[in-house]
Amino acid sequence: MALEMTTDTESAMNTMMSAPPAISAEGETLKMRGRDVKVFYGNKQALHGVDLDVRKNQVTALIGPSGCGKSTFLRCLNRMNDTIDICRVQGDILLDNDDVYDPRIDVVELRARVGMVFQKPNPFPKSIFENVAYGPRIHGLAQGKSDLEDIVASSLQRAGLFEEVKDRLDEPGTGLSGGQQQRLCIARAIAVSPEVILMDEPCSALDPIATAKVEELMDELRQNYTIVIVTHSMQQAARVSQRTAFFHLGNLVEEGLTNDIFTNPKDQRTQDYITGRFG
């Protein structure tokens, strides 16, 4: 896969961004759109043509049994699958009106716009401050030292971590508790001002109290960001998301308002999964 930055990337993006945003039937802005997305790992097909929209300023939950392709789909949204050699992606994924797999798109810029929080908290073995400052530094977002400090402080504040760590920003990020580490990773993602935040089972390594904090945080972040979350916990999907998509065996079975999916599923497989009959 070609990752080279082309000279006309920026101009291409600018012209495309000026086009009017896609609107759903309900009049909501569609931040990302997947059309007929197929993913192959070597000869094994992991996704069989998925059409899924992500609405702006909403939390979209992807649920389904293990190996159903929900994480694979999530990782297509910011091309994290590029790091896997044998992975091939077909179909279109649009961020606003830009095809993220367009060779003219710079993957670095894409990931600055579509940030990611991982399953296991993965703070860098650096200080708390440096963890958050990492993104702004590599993208040159800060004008000088005080600006950088402001970005770090506000990111930590928005991640709900600032009060707990403000006196020890120089201590290593790895020394925090699991829940704090995960919020640090969220702060780290926020610091580059992304438009979309992808979360891959962000609470599966956390205890219930830390989970509650992160869920609360997601609800606040929704005001400014668009969030896509993969989760194994149906309670979590029901609590935090506005829309839910159910994946099964590499297919998108059903997508709709979270409330509808959990109270009135249209597909028998969704019904079976949410009532715990399989999965």
Place this chain on the structure above:
Amino acid sequence: MFWTYAALLLLVFVTANVYGRFRAMQVAGRQLSALHSRPSYHGGYLAILAALPAFVLLIAWAVVEPRLLDTMVISAKAEIVEGLSKAELQAFLRDARAIAFGGIVAFSDAGKEQAAEVFSSLAQTSFFLKTTLIIALVAGGLWYGNRTITPAMRARHFVERTVMGLLILCSAVAIFTTIGIVLSLIFESLMFFRQIPILDFVFGTHWSPQSAFEGAGAEHGEANTEIFGAIPLLVGTMLITAIAIFVAAPVGLLSAIYLSDYASTPVRAIAKPVLEILAGIPTVVYGFFAALTVAPFIRGWGESIGLSVSSESALAAGLVMGIMIIPFVSSLSDDVINAVPQSLRDGSAGLGATKSETIRRVVLPAALPGIVSALILAISRAIGETMIVVMAAGLAANITVNPLEAVTTVTVQIVTLLVGDQEFDSAKTLAAFALGLLLFCITLALNIFALRVVKKYREQYD
């Protein structure tokens, strides 16, 4: 004789093993599951009981017997050996043995004939005693083992414990050998420091021990304490090591980064073993490569731009040594870079960092302690390397940091001090031990430091 007995005991071991297994099955009757241990453990139990004590006795006998015989012969023939010097006594015993057991006799006389008779009669007694004891031990072991094989017998525990004992014994051999070598270094060095003050040795700036006793041995008198200064050797060693690290660190580290993060799987599968082949080239081959190819090349190159280069230069030896230790740096660094969790790379990539930014800002800082320890291990390897510097660095003990001049190293001087005929109590020879001790202390300190860094590194991610 020893090997015959050893072979017989091996036979006993195998037979007892088979019989023990058979016996256990017989005792168990039809219900094999009634046995506490599997039949093969009973076989091992009986075999160990039958053969091991006898084998230990056999080895002990082989170690003690010759000395015991000598002592007994000397005390029996005290009137003959009286007044002989140590060397004469040894020659006497050697000849007497040769007469008794066959061999080349220097010259024989009546005294030696008599001693030989004592030798052969004692040897005969020893032989009978040994054989009787071994047979008794084997028979006793077999009898006791056979009697104790019952379904409830914990043969597995016995066998496992014996195996553990064997493992401990083997590791003890390695440890005690190391301790022995260090102690011998220390004692010989102490003898050296009795003649040459330790401060003159460690801080002296003049090294020319070859001229210490021109035309004379130790009886010449006091050693000249001025000519055993180790500083020129240390400077030479440091200079060559620095050049080697200057070559190996960037090349090794960058190739490690390429191999771990950029190379595709097929490239890595070929390139890594090829790099490691460098470590398998005998150092003497590197040595003549340095002396015959690199050194003349550097000399020619230096002359072409108007520099005077000695034909044996620190640069040639250092460059080739650097190439030699590349695989140490690259292989160890590759391991620590690979040990940095993929999740950190993903985290960085997820923030929009490029591959090189990820490596520079996340992977390398995380792997730094491991890389440092890899470099330190490579340095201690370079300090101890001998063959390349013997062949390419020269013998002149200059204090210089000019890489185009000839220098000499600690290891080179140890070699030259010990090559040829030596008196083992002259200061010149003992200086080699002192140098060895110095070298050992330096590399030990470096290794301890490296291990500490690695230990700290291991705690990093959890």
